[in-house]
Amino acid sequence: MEWEVVIGLEVHAQLSTQSKIFSGAPTAYGAAPNTQACAVDIALPGVLPVMNKGATERAIKFGLAVGAKINRTSVFARKNYFYPDLPKGYQISQYELPIVEGGTLTIQVGDQEKTIRITRAHLEEDAGKSLHEDFHGMTGIDLNRASTPLLEIVSEPDMRGSAEAVAYAKTLHSLVQYLEICDGNMQEGSFRCDANVSVRPMGTDKLGTRCEIKNLNSFRFLERAVEYEVARQIEIIEAGGKIAQETRLYDSDKDETRSMRSKEEAFDYRYFPDPDLLPMKISEAMIEEIQRTLPELPQAKHARFMREFGLSSYDASVLTASRDMAAYFELVVSQTGAAQAKAAANWVMGDLAGALKRDGLEITHSPVSPGQLAGLVRRIADNTISGKIAKEVFEALWAGEGDADAIIEAKGLKQITDTGAIEKIIDGIIAANPDQLAQYRSGKDKLFSFFIGQAMKATQGKANPQQLNDLLKKKLAG
Amino acid sequence: MIPYWAYLVNVIQVKSMSLTEADVKRIAHLARIEIEDKEVAPVLGQLSNILGLVEQMQAINTDGIAPMAHAQDVSLRLREDRVTESDQHELFQSVAPQVEAGLYLVPKVME
Numbered sequence: 001m002e003w004e005v006v007i008g009l010e011v012h013a014q015l016s017t018q019s020k021i022f023s024g025a026p027t028a029y030g031a032a033p034n035t036q037a038c039a040v041d042i043a044l045p046g047v048l049p050v051m052n053k054g055a056t057e058r059a060i061k062f063g064l065a066v067g068a069k070i071n072r073t074s075v076f077a078r079k080n081y082f083y084p085d086l087p088k089g090y091q092i093s094q095y096e097l098p099i100v101e102g103g104t105l106t107i108q109v110g111d112q113e114k115t116i117r118i119t120r121a122h123l124e125e126d127a128g129k130s131l132h133e134d135f136h137g138m139t140g141i142d143l144n145r146a147s148t149p150l151l152e153i154v155s156e157p158d159m160r161g162s163a164e165a166v167a168y169a170k171t172l173h174s175l176v177q178y179l180e181i182c183d184g185n186m187q188e189g190s191f192r193c194d195a196n197v198s199v200r201p202m203g204t205d206k207l208g209t210r211c212e213i214k215n216l217n218s219f220r221f222l223e224r225a226v227e228y229e230v231a232r233q234i235e236i237i238e239a240g241g242k243i244a245q246e247t248r249l250y251d252s253d254k255d256e257t258r259s260m261r262s263k264e265e266a267f268d269y270r271y272f273p274d275p276d277l278l279p280m281k282i283s284e285a286m287i288e289e290i291q292r293t294l295p296e297l298p299q300a301k302h303a304r305f306m307r308e309f310g311l312s313s314y315d316a317s318v319l320t321a322s323r324d325m326a327a328y329f330e331l332v333v334s335q336t337g338a339a340q341a342k343a344a345a346n347w348v349m350g351d352l353a354g355a356l357k358r359d360g361l362e363i364t365h366s367p368v369s370p371g372q373l374a375g376l377v378r379r380i381a382d383n384t385i386s387g388k389i390a391k392e393v394f395e396a397l398w399a400g401e402g403d404a405d406a407i408i409e410a411k412g413l414k415q416i417t418d419t420g421a422i423e424k425i426i427d428g429i430i431a432a433n434p435d436q437l438a439q440y441r442s443g444k445d446k447l448f449s450f451f452i453g454q455a456m457k458a459t460q461g462k463a464n465p466q467q468l469n470d471l472l473k474k475k476l477a478g
Numbered sequence: 479m480i481p482y483w484a485y486l487v488n489v490i491q492v493k494s495m496s497l498t499e500a501d502v503k504r505i506a507h508l509a510r511i512e513i514e515d516k517e518v519a520p521v522l523g524q525l526s527n528i529l530g531l532v533e534q535m536q537a538i539n540t541d542g543i544a545p546m547a548h549a550q551d552v553s554l555r556l557r558e559d560r561v562t563e564s565d566q567h568e569l570f571q572s573v574a575p576q577v578e579a580g581l582y583l584v585p586k587v588m589e
Binding site for chain 2: 042054143281
């Protein structure tokens with residue numbers, strides 16, 4: 001039987017506020033244990049939560065960016081469960097009335113576009129961390145992360161395979177960074193995915209029993225976990241079994257998912273509105289103000305790059321995947337002119353991106369500035385250097401040897417475009433290789449590249465390739 | 479939206495509003511409250527009284543009245559996003575039963 005895969009994602013994006021969602025303690029990552037957990041975060045008796053405006057604003061910004069409804073009144077609720085890294089015995093979240101409802105995100109899978117519906121996005125606090133290393137048979141609790149603001153973004157079950165799930169997660173990851181509401185750092189857990197996965201016979205509408213997979217902190221793990229889980233479910237069903245609805249954990253070392261919570265212990269979170277927090281009212285003025293701060297969104301930028309610079313959809317999507325890369329590219333093009341946009345795009349996506357990856361650098365810390373790269377692109381465009389020599393110049397730029405012009409001058413890399421000079425070199429080569437010339441003229445066309453090689457060697461690669469090609473052909477023909 | 483008291487009914491998860499001793503034990507377990515067997519019957523009586531009150535309220539016609547999520551009809555105050563707390567973990571940990579390497583120690587939990 002053919003199976004259809006159905007996936008919905010829940011993404012927890014840590015909001016980039018300075019302070020916690022319900023307290024004035026700092027949110028910085030990596031501090032010594034419990035040094036950033038104040039009386040509210042560790043739930044000492046008598047403390048009260050006070051809502052952080054910065055978290056509310058970021059949630060609204062997200063809602064506006066995905067075309068969602070911003071609820072003018074939303075309500076905080078208590079989600080009750082017991083775990084040592086949750087000191088209050090409940091997590092403050094939103095249940096019946098989340099701040100953001102609806103909205104869509106358009107993803108690109110191959111050359112297909114697809115719209116994924118967003119169910120809701122709600123504000124909530126993070127829990128602390130349990131450290132299960134051996135503390136004399138006890139568990140260590142670090143509450144620094146407790147009460148860090150999260151936006152939980154829930155999608156509809158609109159994805160039909162791991163590729164779509166990954167595309168959605170990546171698009172969302174890029175969007176929250178564009179909006180500057182989340183730093184997107186997956187290693188530090190700022191952007192975490194849970195996947196709801198089920199399968200059903202192709203062509204049917206009824207959803208199959210789903211399993212929720214937790215602990216997906218990279219796009220690769222998301223892909224692997226979904227694929228493993230789909231295969232597991234199909235195998236069970238085809239063997240006549242039934243899928244049990246449960247929470248499963250992805251183990252990246254073993255590349256498998258395993259059951260995390262047993263069925264008998266059905267979760268009952270007993271949600272109810274938190275009496276410590278009043279309903280949150282959002283004014284029109286606040287929404288309008290946030291609307292004004294919305295940057296150009298990835299999709300709009302993608303369309304503009306294609307229109308303004310004549311780039312392919314693929315090039316535009318690579319360049320707009322990160323806001324920093326798009327900004328870098330635009331700075332280069334502002335100095336080369338739109339006519340060189342494709343060349344600039346190739347350099348940014350090719351040699352620059354490659355060198356950044358090699359040296360583990362972010363584009364914002366590139367040793368080659370946009371102005372310097374533009375200088376290089378201009379010298380290729382005006383035939384001062386060939387594309388091949390340009391790679392050498394780029395390496396020198398990367399090494400900090402000055403601007404393109406200075407490097408070309410200092411290393412004597414200027415392209416030879418003087419027809420007379422090139423002809424003289426060709427004459428010399430032909431005279432020195434009479435055998436090859438005879439063979440070529442008797443029909444051995446392959447020897448053309450031999451002559452090109454000799455000429456390039458003689459000019460240290462500086463002869464203009466097109467001119468050399470044309471002149472050599474003429475001379476060899478006799 | 480469901481009015482606040484209705485959540486209490488949700489918590490107890492009974493629709494008919496008649497509780498059994500098994501319900502009392504289940505609620506006690508969810509809330510991690512220890513109830514001795516001899517206490518179950520009196521607690522059942524107390525909880526049933528509360529539900530009786532809820533039942534009386536449910537009989538009131540509230541058509542056209544907007545539900546409230548809070549007893550006070552005021553809205554949430556938002557605080558500016560600023561760090562106002564300093565590190566006081568030594569003070570907090572001075573009353574904790576067990577601490578090591580800056581961590582609170584608790585009986586081993588396994589997933």
